[in-house]
Amino acid sequence: MASNNDNLLEHLTKAEILHDIEKNCSHLYSCVVIKDVPFGTVMKEKGSVRQCFIGLYASASDFKVQPKSHILKTGHLRSK
Numbered sequence: 364m365a366s367n368n369d370n371l372l373e374h375l376t377k378a379e380i381l382h383d384i385e386k387n388c389s390h391l392y393s394c395v396v397i398k399d400v401p402f403g404t405v406m407k408e409k410g411s412v413r414q415c416f417i418g419l420y421a422s423a424s425d426f427k428v429q430p431k432s433h434i435l436k437t438g439h440l441r442s443k
Contacts, residue, residue, distance in 0.1 A: 371390065374386065374390070375387070375390065375428075376428060379426075379427070379428040380427070380428070382416075382420045382424075382426075384413055384416045384417060384420070387412075387416050388409050388412055388413050388416070391409050391412060392409075393408060393409050394408065395407075395408060395409060395412060396408075397412060
């Protein structure tokens with residue numbers, strides 16, 4: 364039986380594969396803050412994250428993800 368985390372992981376993986384920006388952002392709160400340490404960037408609020416996805420997909424159209432279930436176990440991703 365799939366858990367909510369499994370369902371969220373499947374939802375996000377499908378959204379990434381399809382490069383669906385709205386589905387990628389659908390699980391985020393409006394006040395989200397994402398720190399990308401390797402690139403030295405901070406994205407604040409959904410609009411900033413959406414712009415990041417637009418830029419990412421435009422510059423790397425063959426971008427793929429390999430989800431790691433341990434991210435979900437920490438509780439940092441939450442569905443609405």
